[in-house]
Amino acid sequence: MSEPSLPARQLGRQLKRMRERLGMTQEEAGAPLRMSTSKMSRIEVGYLPPYHDFRALLDRYNVVVSDWDEYIEAYDRAREKGWWRNYGIGNRGFLPIEAEASVVKVFQFGYIPGLLQTEAYMREVFAAARVPMKPKVLENEVAVRLRRQLRLTVEPILKYHAIIDEHALRRPILGRAERAEQLRHLIERARLPNVTLQVVPEDVGAYPGQFGNLIVASFDDPEEPDIAYVEHIFGSVHVEKEGEVSAARLAFKDFADRALDEEDSIALIERL
Structure with a gap:
């Protein structure tokens, strides 16, 4: 598994702040979504979850659907491969x-x-x-x-x-x-x-x-x-x-x- 990029780490920190504002532990946030504490921890340090898991987290953190666009854009940017990958790096x-x-x-x-x-x-x-x-x-x-x-x-x-x-x-x-x-x-x-x-x-x-x-x-x-x-x-x-x-x-x-x-x-x- 490759190291998370800077945009992915930024997104992970943002998800962590959203969880903490609601006063949830990683276990409390992830349990209804069938996400383990270890998976929640990986997500918050920048390892991106599958797209539908990400949307489920937004819903879990009470983000209204009309505000999802900015988060989806951040997710897409975090998924982008750096230009160096084309050179085998x-x-x-x-x-x-x-x-x-x-x-x-x-x-x-x-x-x-x-x-x-x-x-x-x-x-x-x-x-x-x-x-x-x-x-x-x-x-x-x-x-x-x-x-x-x-x-x-x-x-x-x-x-x-x-x-x-x-x-x-x-x-x-x-x-x-x-x-x-x-x-x-x-x-x-x-x-x-x-x-x-x-x-x-x-x-x-x-x-x-x-x-x-x-x-x-x-x-x-x-x-x-x-x-x-x-x-x-x-x-x-x-x-x-x-x-x-x-x-x-x-x-x-x-x-x-x-x-x-x-x-x-x-x-x-x-x-x-």
């Missing part, structure tokens, strides 16, 4: 999180972040994967990353704050002309109103960011907590515990404080 991992996020903060030490890469750069990165990719898989990865980049320019617009270590800008991943194209692309992206780009200069010396990459995603829904995503050599870790996410936010702030401001960061990239 499930609901696990960071991509579905990014697709629903309104703000993403990313720190990259070794590479330029994916949403800011040119196609030539991403091809070199994918070609250097620890497990070599077959040509068809590589093309699929490139197509997915290019699609992800649309969030920077197409509604719903993503607010994106990227911090890059100068080391990543100087790595000779590309030839001279392609490298210059990548740096120009960074400057163009940095001038978008929804993009903030900072560079940690080499003269900062040793700092905790040298141990790995970090992403923090935030959402418009105030009840949807921030999610942190930490990448390492063997994969990545998806972090939701508030204490750990708070530590990730503090780490990102520390990296931002060490980095050049936006104007000086762009000036550094222009010199390179």
Whole structure:
């Protein structure tokens, strides 16, 4: 069973609030509908029930039929498959999180972040994967990353704050002309109103960011907590515990404080 999407989790929370307003336990709400407590619990964390069960819950929670349309629309949206499913990607991992996020903060030490890469750069990165990719898989990865980049320019617009270590800008991943194209692309992206780009200069010396990459995603829904995503050599870790996410936010702030401001960061990239 795949992880519930953000719209499904939102709908589950809404059903939970409706139940609680009536002072019902999960058992009391579900028993007349032949729904077990475990099924009610799954529904309220975002695992969608069959359509007729959903309608039965609306009726159980005294929602008048004339008001059902907005709930049915929310249900249909929660059932929609993300575009990434067409590329063979499930609901696990960071991509579905990014697709629903309104703000993403990313720190990259070794590479330029994916949403800011040119196609030539991403091809070199994918070609250097620890497990070599077959040509068809590589093309699929490139197509997915290019699609992800649309969030920077197409509604719903993503607010994106990227911090890059100068080391990543100087790595000779590309030839001279392609490298210059990548740096120009960074400057163009940095001038978008929804993009903030900072560079940690080499003269900062040793700092905790040298141990790995970090992403923090935030959402418009105030009840949807921030999610942190930490990448390492063997994969990545998806972090939701508030204490750990708070530590990730503090780490990102520390990296931002060490980095050049936006104007000086762009000036550094222009010199390179």
